[in-house]
Every structure is written in structure tokens, then in C-alpha cells.
Amino acid sequence: MKRVAELLRRIGARVVDGVWRLGFAARFFALVLLYSGQSFRRLHLTLRELWFSGVLSLLIILVSGLFVGLVLGLQGYEILQRFGSSEATGTMVALSLLRELGPVLAGLLFAARAGSAVTAEIGLMKTTEQLTAMDMMAVSPFARVVAPRFWGGVISMPLLAALFSAMGILGGWLISVVFIGIDEGAYWSQMQAAVDFRYDVVNGVIKSFVFGVAVSLIAVFEGYDCAPTAEGVSRAITRTVVSSALTILALDFVLTSFMFRGQS
Amino acid sequence: MSRTVLDLWVGFFVAIGIAALFFLSLKVGSFGGFNNVPTYVIQAPFDNIGGLKVRAPVKSAGVVVGRVTDIRFDTEAYRAVVSLAVESRYEFPRDTIATILTSGLLGEQYVGLEPGGDVDMLKDGDAVQITQSAVVLEKLIGQFLFNRAAEPPAN
Numbered sequence: 001m002k003r004v005a006e007l008l009r010r011i012g013a014r015v016v017d018g019v020w021r022l023g024f025a026a027r028f029f030a031l032v033l034l035y036s037g038q039s040f041r042r043l044h045l046t047l048r049e050l051w052f053s054g055v056l057s058l059l060i061i062l063v064s065g066l067f068v069g070l071v072l073g074l075q076g077y078e079i080l081q082r083f084g085s086s087e088a089t090g091t092m093v094a095l096s097l098l099r100e101l102g103p104v105l106a107g108l109l110f111a112a113r114a115g116s117a118v119t120a121e122i123g124l125m126k127t128t129e130q131l132t133a134m135d136m137m138a139v140s141p142f143a144r145v146v147a148p149r150f151w152g153g154v155i156s157m158p159l160l161a162a163l164f165s166a167m168g169i170l171g172g173w174l175i176s177v178v179f180i181g182i183d184e185g186a187y188w189s190q191m192q193a194a195v196d197f198r199y200d201v202v203n204g205v206i207k208s209f210v211f212g213v214a215v216s217l218i219a220v221f222e223g224y225d226c227a228p229t230a231e232g233v234s235r236a237i238t239r240t241v242v243s244s245a246l247t248i249l250a251l252d253f254v255l256t257s258f259m260f261r262g263q264s
Numbered sequence: 265m266s267r268t269v270l271d272l273w274v275g276f277f278v279a280i281g282i283a284a285l286f287f288l289s290l291k292v293g294s295f296g297g298f299n300n301v302p303t304y305v306i307q308a309p310f311d312n313i314g315g316l317k318v319r320a321p322v323k324s325a326g327v328v329v330g331r332v333t334d335i336r337f338d339t340e341a342y343r344a345v346v347s348l349a350v351e352s353r354y355e356f357p358r359d360t361i362a363t364i365l366t367s368g369l370l371g372e373q374y375v376g377l378e379p380g381g382d383v384d385m386l387k388d389g390d391a392v393q394i395t396q397s398a399v400v401l402e403k404l405i406g407q408f409l410f411n412r413a414a415e416p417p418a419n
Contacts, residue, residue, distance in 0.1 A: 047270065047271065047274050048270065050274045050277070050278075051270050051273055051274050051277075054274070054277045054278075054281075055274060055277045058277060098288065098292070156277070156281075158281075158285075159277065159278065159282070159284070159285075160281070162281055162284040162285045162288055163280065163281055163284045165284070165288055166284040166287045166288055166292075167284075169288075169292055188291070191292055192291075192292065197289050201288050201289050201292070205285070
């Protein structure tokens, strides 16, 4: 009986703690937006973060995009030629990349590559009391540290996702046209006939923007909220990667069911 | 890392990101092909639309001239009313025939317009008078079997 009560108490504490953190995260998000104007006045801070989270993620995004495109081209051809419609390989590659794989995989890679780095940086700043020192000098850590990192992530994420999709489509072209030998005209024209700008491209960009906001917010929040110890920072980094991945996948399901419900 | 080199890299990143977006919208997607073009809407009542979907193409002589924008059920005539948004630069006579066709054996269904000989043209909000329903494969097979059963055996 005592054990059951203990278990219930622990579950209750977890739930209350979760709600507490959620409320804090919401207030944190509002603060970040509030201080964004101040941080944009010193634009070089945001530019530096754009370099860290955008430019330095280029290589991993481009290479993985290429490989995902190669695999999609190979598998798409293999499956579609059974139905005698191997010309539709381009359509399949383009639609799956633009609608789902581009934003989602770029988001996951971005969370692992840039989100974890941001959490570690802010967490260590907190641990070594740099954030407190800034506050003492009447420099808001939100405007100086948090908001530039947040916006750096939000701006670079749609660009990275677009690069991922473009690279994947080129990869699909490489495998199916250059190596397998599908007709090049069929590859591009069937793709153009099936891909709609408003419906597929814009929805993919909206998705990647939403993922960018989610991942960047989680990264800066976990860093800001971490326990100021070595162990606390490492835990915060793990939480960033895990909860970013889960959030991206869950949000993707929600967005897909809104955007692509029952049409065509 | 000095400021100028950093700016160069960020600029490079943003430029190729935007280039990728342009690539996706121009080379991969059919941007502008139909989105901003002025259209007029005509109605076409059908007995059976088969598997026609919203956004399906409207073709005449094989050229895409518009899209299906809406499909609804008319409770008075018990027919399906399909709204077709046709590009304004293509005009069709009033006695145009609208048919639901299938591209290929198992392809998507689209609306085909066969122009008639009337001198008056269809205007926004007009309805097509003559329509031909989708071919329902089950009915076709049923008819075929029925005809075979009616025939005397060959030998």
C-alpha cells in the first residue's frame, strides 16, 4: 500500500514538474520574442549564429541529402518498374523529399548538429556564471545570448531544408537518369507535372520553418534551464536532441494531417 | 575569424539556400503555371464523376486549360456539379461537351472539353449543357458479360 502511494506521488511530481517546465518554456519564448528587437539592432550577433548553425551544418546537410536522394532514386525505380511506370521515379523522389523527408530529416540533423551545440554553449555559460555576470553588467542575456541563437536557427532551418530537398532531387536524378538510364525528359517533366508550387513547395517550407522554431526554442531553453553542473549540462544536451526529435516527428504528423488531408 | 570573412560565408549560405528554393519552385515545381493566371469558372453537371478529384486537370485537345476547383452534389437533380476554373485566355463555345476521361488505363481522371460550333462563348458562371459521365469499369464489364450471355454460342 505504501509502495503504491509512493509510486503515485512520484508520477504526480513528474506531471507537476512537466507542467511547470512547460509554463516556464512559454514565458521564456515570450521573453525571447520580446528581446529580439534589441538583439537585431546588433545584427552581427545573429550573423555569427547563422554562421555557426547554418554554414557549419552545410556539409552534413548536403551529403545526407545526396545520399537520401540516391537511395530514393534506387528504391523508387526498383518498386515503380514492377508496375511499368519507372518514369514516375522523379515524381516520387520530388514529392517525398519536398513534403516529408526534406524538412524532417534536415530538422533531425539540424537538432543533432546545431541544437546540441547551442544547448552546450548556453549551458556552460550558465554553469560558469557568465549569464549572471551579464545581468550584473545590465546586459540582458536574452538579447545578447539567447535571441541571436534562436533566430540564427529559425532563419537557417528553411534554407537547409530547401538545400536538402534540392540535393536529394539531384541525387535521384544522378541515380535514375545517369546510372539506370531513365529518360531525362520524363524525369523532369513528370516531376513538374505532379509537383505544385503552392501545395507542395510552400507547404514544405512552412514545415521546415515550424521545425526551425521548435528546435531552436528547445535548444536555447534546455541550455538556459539546465542544472549548473557538468552533469546537468550533459543531461540538457541529451534532452535537447531527444525532445527535438520527438517534437519534430509529432509536429510533422500534425502538420501533414492539416496540409495534405484527403486531396488528390 | 574576422568579421568580413564571416559575412562572406553567411552571405554564401543564404544565397545558395535561396537558390535551392528557386530551383525547387522553378525546375521541380510548376510555378506560375496556373496560380496567378486569371480564370473564369464554369459549371458542369455529371451523372457520375467516377474518381474525379478537386485539382484534377481540365484538358482540351490534350492541353491543360484549367483545373477542377470544386465538386458538390446537387440535391434537386441528384447529380454531381463540378466547377471548372478555365484560364481566361482560352474561350470555349456554349455547346462545348465536357467528358470525364482517364489518362492511361489506371491513370488519374481529368475533365476533357470538346468545343462545339456555337458563336457565343461560355462566360463566368455558365453551365455546360452536354456532359458525358465517367466510364465505370464495373458497369462496362457487367455489360460485356451480359452481351456475351445473350449471344448464341459460336460453335
